Amino acid sequence: MNDDIRDALSMSYDEWLSWVTGVLKEPRFRADQLCQWVYGKKILDCHSMTNLSKELRDRIACESLVKIPVQIRDLKSKDGTRKFLWQMEDGCRVESVLLDHSSHTTACVSCQVGCPLGCVFCATGKAGYTRDLTAGEIIGQFLVMEQRLGKNINNIVFMGMGEPLLNVENVFKSIRILNHPKMRNLGGRHITLSTSGVVPGIRDLADFEIPVRLSVSLHAPNDALRGKLMPINKKYPLSTLIEAMHYYKKRSGERITIEYVIMDGVNDDPSLAFEMAALLDGLGVYVNIISYNSVSGGTMKRPPEGKIKAFCAALTELSIEHEVRREKGTDIMAACGQLAAQQ
Numbered sequence: 001m002n003d004d005i006r007d008a009l010s011m012s013y014d015e016w017l018s019w020v021t022g023v024l025k026e027p028r029f030r031a032d033q034l035c036q037w038v039y040g041k042k043i044l045d046c047h048s049m050t051n052l053s054k055e056l057r058d059r060i061a062c063e064s065l066v067k068i069p070v071q072i073r074d075l076k077s078k079d080g081t082r083k084f085l086w087q088m089e090d091g092c093r094v095e096s097v098l099l100d101h102s103s104h105t106t107a108c109v110s111c112q113v114g115c116p117l118g119c120v121f122c123a124t125g126k127a128g129y130t131r132d133l134t135a136g137e138i139i140g141q142f143l144v145m146e147q148r149l150g151k152n153i154n155n156i157v158f159m160g161m162g163e164p165l166l167n168v169e170n171v172f173k174s175i176r177i178l179n180h181p182k183m184r185n186l187g188g189r190h191i192t193l194s195t196s197g198v199v200p201g202i203r204d205l206a207d208f209e210i211p212v213r214l215s216v217s218l219h220a221p222n223d224a225l226r227g228k229l230m231p232i233n234k235k236y237p238l239s240t241l242i243e244a245m246h247y248y249k250k251r252s253g254e255r256i257t258i259e260y261v262i263m264d265g266v267n268d269d270p271s272l273a274f275e276m277a278a279l280l281d282g283l284g285v286y287v288n289i290i291s292y293n294s295v296s297g298g299t300m301k302r303p304p305e306g307k308i309k310a311f312c313a314a315l316t317e318l319s320i321e322h323e324v325r326r327e328k329g330t331d332i333m334a335a336c337g338q339l340a341a342q343q
Protein backbone atom coordinates (compact mmCIF):
# COMPACT_ATOMS: atom_id res chain seq x y z
CA MET A 1 0.00 0.00 0.00
CA ASN A 2 1.22 3.48 -0.87
CA ASP A 3 2.49 5.37 2.22
CA ASP A 4 0.96 8.58 0.86
CA ILE A 5 -2.52 7.19 1.13
CA ARG A 6 -4.37 9.32 3.63
CA ASP A 7 -6.50 8.18 6.49
CA ALA A 8 -9.36 10.48 5.53
CA LEU A 9 -11.24 10.33 8.85
CA SER A 10 -8.17 11.62 10.68
CA MET A 11 -8.00 14.71 8.43
CA SER A 12 -8.89 18.15 9.78
CA TYR A 13 -10.77 20.56 7.53
CA ASP A 14 -7.52 22.36 6.66
CA GLU A 15 -5.93 19.03 5.75
CA TRP A 16 -8.86 18.25 3.45
CA LEU A 17 -8.44 21.67 1.81
CA SER A 18 -4.72 21.33 1.24
CA TRP A 19 -5.13 17.76 -0.05
CA VAL A 20 -7.92 18.74 -2.45
CA THR A 21 -6.12 21.80 -3.81
CA GLY A 22 -2.54 20.53 -3.54
CA VAL A 23 -2.72 16.81 -4.40
CA LEU A 24 -5.95 16.52 -6.40
CA LYS A 25 -5.48 20.00 -8.00
CA GLU A 26 -9.18 20.63 -7.57
CA PRO A 27 -10.97 23.82 -6.42
CA ARG A 28 -11.59 24.38 -2.70
CA PHE A 29 -15.33 23.66 -2.91
CA ARG A 30 -14.51 20.01 -3.63
CA ALA A 31 -13.31 19.73 -0.02
CA ASP A 32 -16.76 20.88 1.16
CA GLN A 33 -18.43 18.38 -1.15
CA LEU A 34 -16.28 15.53 0.14
CA CYS A 35 -16.87 16.47 3.80
CA GLN A 36 -20.60 16.66 3.10
CA TRP A 37 -20.60 13.12 1.70
CA VAL A 38 -18.61 11.71 4.59
CA TYR A 39 -19.96 13.65 7.59
CA GLY A 40 -23.40 14.70 6.29
CA LYS A 41 -24.56 11.72 4.27
CA LYS A 42 -22.29 9.11 5.91
CA ILE A 43 -21.25 7.91 2.47
CA LEU A 44 -17.76 6.59 3.06
CA ASP A 45 -17.17 4.95 -0.33
CA CYS A 46 -16.02 7.59 -2.81
CA HIS A 47 -17.43 5.59 -5.75
CA SER A 48 -20.92 6.47 -4.44
CA MET A 49 -20.22 10.24 -4.40
CA THR A 50 -22.39 10.96 -7.39
CA ASN A 51 -21.74 14.69 -7.83
CA LEU A 52 -18.07 14.00 -8.55
CA SER A 53 -16.88 12.95 -11.98
CA LYS A 54 -15.92 9.32 -12.49
CA GLU A 55 -12.35 10.41 -13.19
CA LEU A 56 -12.15 12.31 -9.87
CA ARG A 57 -13.71 9.45 -7.92
CA ASP A 58 -11.08 7.09 -9.33
CA ARG A 59 -8.29 9.48 -8.35
CA ILE A 60 -9.67 9.88 -4.83
CA ALA A 61 -9.89 6.11 -4.47
CA CYS A 62 -6.18 5.85 -5.32
CA GLU A 63 -5.06 8.70 -3.07
CA SER A 64 -7.16 8.31 0.01
CA LEU A 65 -8.78 5.74 2.17
CA VAL A 66 -11.66 6.13 4.58
CA LYS A 67 -10.54 3.61 7.17
CA ILE A 68 -13.53 2.53 9.18
CA PRO A 69 -13.62 0.08 12.05
CA VAL A 70 -14.88 -3.35 11.06
CA GLN A 71 -17.93 -4.36 13.02
CA ILE A 72 -17.42 -7.69 14.78
CA ARG A 73 -20.54 -7.64 16.92
CA ASP A 74 -23.70 -5.57 17.50
CA LEU A 75 -25.41 -6.61 20.74
CA LYS A 76 -28.85 -5.22 21.55
CA SER A 77 -30.06 -4.83 25.11
CA LYS A 78 -33.68 -5.29 26.25
CA ASP A 79 -33.75 -1.53 26.91
CA GLY A 80 -32.62 -0.61 23.38
CA THR A 81 -28.96 0.05 24.23
CA ARG A 82 -26.55 -1.32 21.63
CA LYS A 83 -22.97 -2.35 22.18
CA PHE A 84 -20.63 -2.60 19.20
CA LEU A 85 -17.36 -4.48 19.07
CA TRP A 86 -15.01 -3.06 16.43
CA GLN A 87 -11.78 -4.30 14.97
CA MET A 88 -9.19 -1.78 13.81
CA GLU A 89 -6.85 -2.25 10.87
CA ASP A 90 -4.11 -3.79 13.05
CA GLY A 91 -6.52 -6.26 14.67
CA CYS A 92 -7.00 -4.31 17.94
CA ARG A 93 -10.53 -4.35 19.26
CA VAL A 94 -12.57 -1.77 21.16
CA GLU A 95 -16.20 -1.31 22.10
CA SER A 96 -18.69 1.56 21.76
CA VAL A 97 -22.16 1.95 23.21
CA LEU A 98 -25.20 3.58 21.62
CA LEU A 99 -27.76 4.81 24.12
CA ASP A 100 -31.20 5.49 22.76
CA HIS A 101 -33.21 7.77 25.06
CA SER A 102 -36.72 8.79 24.08
CA SER A 103 -35.71 12.32 23.11
CA HIS A 104 -32.08 11.89 22.04
CA THR A 105 -29.30 9.45 21.26
CA THR A 106 -25.83 9.35 22.75
CA ALA A 107 -22.75 7.52 21.50
CA CYS A 108 -20.15 6.48 24.04
CA VAL A 109 -16.85 5.97 22.22
CA SER A 110 -13.48 4.50 23.15
CA CYS A 111 -10.26 6.45 22.78
CA GLN A 112 -7.66 3.83 23.72
CA VAL A 113 -7.27 0.09 23.19
CA GLY A 114 -7.55 -0.96 26.84
CA CYS A 115 -6.52 1.50 29.53
CA PRO A 116 -3.29 1.95 31.50
CA LEU A 117 -4.96 3.28 34.66
CA GLY A 118 -6.21 0.06 36.25
CA CYS A 119 -9.14 1.31 38.35
CA VAL A 120 -9.99 -1.68 40.51
CA PHE A 121 -13.71 -1.78 39.66
CA CYS A 122 -13.33 -1.55 35.85
CA ALA A 123 -13.23 -4.36 33.31
CA THR A 124 -11.28 -2.24 30.80
CA GLY A 125 -8.57 -1.52 33.37
CA LYS A 126 -8.12 -5.23 34.03
CA ALA A 127 -7.26 -5.85 30.39
CA GLY A 128 -4.25 -3.48 30.42
CA TYR A 129 -3.28 -1.00 27.73
CA THR A 130 -2.30 -1.66 24.12
CA ARG A 131 -2.27 1.69 22.31
CA ASP A 132 -4.02 5.01 21.69
CA LEU A 133 -6.66 5.26 18.98
CA THR A 134 -6.15 7.75 16.15
CA ALA A 135 -8.61 10.61 15.60
CA GLY A 136 -9.97 8.70 12.60
CA GLU A 137 -10.52 5.53 14.64
CA ILE A 138 -12.45 7.54 17.25
CA ILE A 139 -14.56 9.30 14.61
CA GLY A 140 -15.04 6.02 12.73
CA GLN A 141 -16.89 4.50 15.72
CA PHE A 142 -19.26 7.48 15.77
CA LEU A 143 -19.91 7.67 12.02
CA VAL A 144 -20.52 3.95 11.59
CA MET A 145 -22.97 4.02 14.53
CA GLU A 146 -24.78 6.88 12.76
CA GLN A 147 -24.85 4.77 9.59
CA ARG A 148 -26.30 1.80 11.48
CA LEU A 149 -28.87 4.01 13.22
CA GLY A 150 -29.84 5.72 9.96
CA LYS A 151 -29.87 9.19 11.53
CA ASN A 152 -27.63 11.68 13.30
CA ILE A 153 -26.62 10.93 16.87
CA ASN A 154 -27.21 13.91 19.19
CA ASN A 155 -24.37 13.54 21.69
CA ILE A 156 -20.95 11.98 21.96
CA VAL A 157 -19.33 11.05 25.27
CA PHE A 158 -15.69 10.05 25.56
CA MET A 159 -16.49 7.56 28.25
CA GLY A 160 -15.78 4.20 26.64
CA MET A 161 -12.53 2.28 26.87
CA GLY A 162 -9.46 4.29 27.84
CA GLU A 163 -8.65 7.64 29.42
CA PRO A 164 -9.27 10.46 26.90
CA LEU A 165 -6.89 12.88 28.59
CA LEU A 166 -4.00 10.46 28.12
CA ASN A 167 -4.65 10.67 24.36
CA VAL A 168 -5.18 14.41 24.17
CA GLU A 169 -3.80 15.02 20.68
CA ASN A 170 -6.09 12.53 18.94
CA VAL A 171 -9.11 13.18 21.15
CA PHE A 172 -8.89 16.96 20.68
CA LYS A 173 -8.39 16.51 16.94
CA SER A 174 -11.47 14.28 16.73
CA ILE A 175 -13.47 16.95 18.61
CA ARG A 176 -12.29 19.67 16.22
CA ILE A 177 -13.34 17.52 13.26
CA LEU A 178 -16.75 16.63 14.70
CA ASN A 179 -17.38 20.24 15.72
CA HIS A 180 -16.32 21.91 12.45
CA PRO A 181 -19.30 23.52 10.67
CA LYS A 182 -18.21 22.10 7.29
CA MET A 183 -17.76 18.63 8.77
CA ARG A 184 -20.06 16.99 11.35
CA ASN A 185 -21.04 20.33 12.96
CA LEU A 186 -21.67 18.81 16.37
CA GLY A 187 -21.92 21.56 19.02
CA GLY A 188 -19.51 21.62 21.96
CA ARG A 189 -22.43 21.28 24.38
CA HIS A 190 -23.17 17.91 22.81
CA ILE A 191 -19.66 16.66 23.48
CA THR A 192 -18.63 15.37 26.92
CA LEU A 193 -15.22 14.24 27.94
CA SER A 194 -14.97 12.01 30.97
CA THR A 195 -11.74 11.74 32.93
CA SER A 196 -10.50 9.79 35.89
CA GLY A 197 -8.59 12.93 36.94
CA VAL A 198 -5.65 13.60 34.62
CA VAL A 199 -4.88 17.05 35.96
CA PRO A 200 -2.75 18.50 33.09
CA GLY A 201 -5.39 17.28 30.62
CA ILE A 202 -8.18 19.05 32.52
CA ARG A 203 -6.16 22.26 32.27
CA ASP A 204 -5.65 21.64 28.53
CA LEU A 205 -9.40 21.13 28.15
CA ALA A 206 -10.09 24.38 30.01
CA ASP A 207 -7.85 26.18 27.49
CA PHE A 208 -9.23 24.27 24.47
CA GLU A 209 -10.89 26.51 21.89
CA ILE A 210 -14.11 24.47 21.80
CA PRO A 211 -16.06 24.56 25.07
CA VAL A 212 -16.95 20.92 25.68
CA ARG A 213 -18.47 19.44 28.81
CA LEU A 214 -16.35 17.81 31.49
CA SER A 215 -17.25 14.85 33.63
CA VAL A 216 -14.93 13.74 36.44
CA SER A 217 -14.98 10.23 37.90
CA LEU A 218 -14.56 10.84 41.61
CA HIS A 219 -15.77 7.64 43.31
CA ALA A 220 -14.27 8.67 46.68
CA PRO A 221 -13.89 12.03 48.45
CA ASN A 222 -10.55 11.41 50.22
CA ASP A 223 -7.10 10.40 49.03
CA ALA A 224 -6.86 7.27 51.17
CA LEU A 225 -9.94 5.62 49.69
CA ARG A 226 -9.59 7.06 46.20
CA GLY A 227 -5.98 5.91 46.02
CA LYS A 228 -7.14 2.33 46.68
CA LEU A 229 -9.80 2.46 43.97
CA MET A 230 -8.01 4.56 41.36
CA PRO A 231 -4.21 4.35 41.18
CA ILE A 232 -4.10 7.66 39.28
CA ASN A 233 -4.95 9.41 42.54
CA LYS A 234 -1.38 8.77 43.69
CA LYS A 235 -0.05 10.82 40.78
CA TYR A 236 -2.76 13.50 40.92
CA PRO A 237 -4.16 13.68 44.46
CA LEU A 238 -7.48 15.33 45.16
CA SER A 239 -6.03 18.73 46.03
CA THR A 240 -4.54 19.04 42.52
CA LEU A 241 -7.66 17.61 40.89
CA ILE A 242 -9.96 20.08 42.66
CA GLU A 243 -7.67 22.98 41.72
CA ALA A 244 -7.82 21.92 38.05
CA MET A 245 -11.61 21.64 38.22
CA HIS A 246 -11.86 25.19 39.55
CA TYR A 247 -9.64 26.31 36.69
CA TYR A 248 -11.85 24.54 34.13
CA LYS A 249 -15.01 26.03 35.66
CA LYS A 250 -13.54 29.53 35.66
CA ARG A 251 -12.33 29.28 32.05
CA SER A 252 -15.32 27.51 30.52
CA GLY A 253 -18.20 28.61 32.73
CA GLU A 254 -19.54 25.08 32.31
CA ARG A 255 -20.96 22.99 35.12
CA ILE A 256 -18.92 19.87 35.87
CA THR A 257 -20.56 16.49 36.30
CA ILE A 258 -19.21 14.16 38.97
CA GLU A 259 -19.49 10.42 38.40
CA TYR A 260 -19.69 8.38 41.59
CA VAL A 261 -19.86 4.60 41.18
CA ILE A 262 -21.28 3.44 44.48
CA MET A 263 -20.03 0.08 45.79
CA ASP A 264 -21.34 -1.92 48.70
CA GLY A 265 -19.29 -1.40 51.86
CA VAL A 266 -16.62 0.51 49.93
CA ASN A 267 -17.82 4.07 49.35
CA ASP A 268 -21.50 4.02 50.27
CA ASP A 269 -21.32 5.39 53.81
CA PRO A 270 -23.34 8.62 54.09
CA SER A 271 -20.43 10.21 55.96
CA LEU A 272 -18.60 10.21 52.62
CA ALA A 273 -21.36 12.37 51.14
CA PHE A 274 -20.48 14.98 53.77
CA GLU A 275 -16.80 14.73 52.86
CA MET A 276 -17.73 15.07 49.21
CA ALA A 277 -19.72 18.24 49.90
CA ALA A 278 -16.75 19.82 51.66
CA LEU A 279 -14.36 18.78 48.89
CA LEU A 280 -16.54 20.13 46.07
CA ASP A 281 -17.57 23.32 47.84
CA GLY A 282 -17.84 26.24 45.43
CA LEU A 283 -17.80 24.13 42.26
CA GLY A 284 -21.59 23.83 41.81
CA VAL A 285 -21.31 20.32 40.39
CA TYR A 286 -24.00 17.85 39.39
CA VAL A 287 -23.47 14.34 40.77
CA ASN A 288 -24.40 11.13 38.97
CA ILE A 289 -24.66 8.21 41.36
CA ILE A 290 -24.08 5.00 39.42
CA SER A 291 -24.79 1.79 41.25
CA TYR A 292 -21.91 -0.58 40.65
CA ASN A 293 -22.19 -2.95 37.68
CA SER A 294 -20.49 -6.27 38.20
CA VAL A 295 -17.52 -7.23 36.06
CA SER A 296 -16.36 -10.77 35.55
CA GLY A 297 -13.85 -11.88 38.17
CA GLY A 298 -14.62 -8.86 40.38
CA THR A 299 -15.43 -9.12 44.08
CA MET A 300 -17.28 -5.84 44.54
CA LYS A 301 -21.05 -5.64 44.73
CA ARG A 302 -23.70 -3.02 44.25
CA PRO A 303 -25.19 -1.73 47.51
CA PRO A 304 -28.74 -2.60 48.48
CA GLU A 305 -31.31 0.05 47.50
CA GLY A 306 -31.63 1.26 51.10
CA LYS A 307 -27.96 2.17 51.29
CA ILE A 308 -28.08 4.08 48.00
CA LYS A 309 -31.14 5.97 49.26
CA ALA A 310 -29.36 6.86 52.52
CA PHE A 311 -26.35 8.16 50.59
CA CYS A 312 -28.60 10.24 48.33
CA ALA A 313 -30.54 11.55 51.32
CA ALA A 314 -27.27 12.91 52.70
CA LEU A 315 -26.54 14.61 49.36
CA THR A 316 -30.02 16.16 49.39
CA GLU A 317 -29.47 17.40 52.93
CA LEU A 318 -26.25 19.01 51.72
CA SER A 319 -28.04 20.61 48.74
CA ILE A 320 -25.89 18.75 46.21
CA GLU A 321 -27.85 18.22 43.02
CA HIS A 322 -27.72 14.59 42.00
CA GLU A 323 -29.52 11.68 40.44
CA VAL A 324 -29.17 7.94 40.52
CA ARG A 325 -28.43 7.23 36.90
CA ARG A 326 -30.78 4.80 35.28
CA GLU A 327 -28.75 1.83 34.18
CA LYS A 328 -28.72 0.94 30.53
CA GLY A 329 -27.37 -2.12 28.84
CA THR A 330 -26.33 -4.15 31.88
CA ASP A 331 -27.66 -7.36 30.25
CA ILE A 332 -25.13 -6.95 27.42
CA MET A 333 -22.28 -5.73 29.68
CA ALA A 334 -22.50 -2.26 28.15
CA ALA A 335 -22.84 -0.25 31.34
CA CYS A 336 -20.19 1.87 33.05
CA GLY A 337 -17.03 -0.08 33.84
CA GLN A 338 -18.12 -3.18 31.92
CA LEU A 339 -16.47 -2.63 28.54
CA ALA A 340 -13.81 -5.23 27.92
CA ALA A 341 -13.82 -5.90 24.15
CA GLN A 342 -14.50 -9.56 24.90
CA GLN A 343 -14.11 -11.74 21.83
Ligand code: SF4
Nearest residue numbers: 115118119122125162
Ligand atom coordinates in the same frame (compact mmCIF):
# COMPACT_ATOMS: atom_id res chain seq x y z
S1 SF4 B 1 -12.53 3.49 34.82
FE1 SF4 B 1 -11.77 4.61 33.02
S2 SF4 B 1 -9.74 5.33 33.65
FE2 SF4 B 1 -10.30 3.70 35.10
S3 SF4 B 1 -9.42 1.82 34.21
FE3 SF4 B 1 -11.54 1.97 33.47
S4 SF4 B 1 -11.37 3.00 31.47
FE4 SF4 B 1 -9.43 3.38 32.59
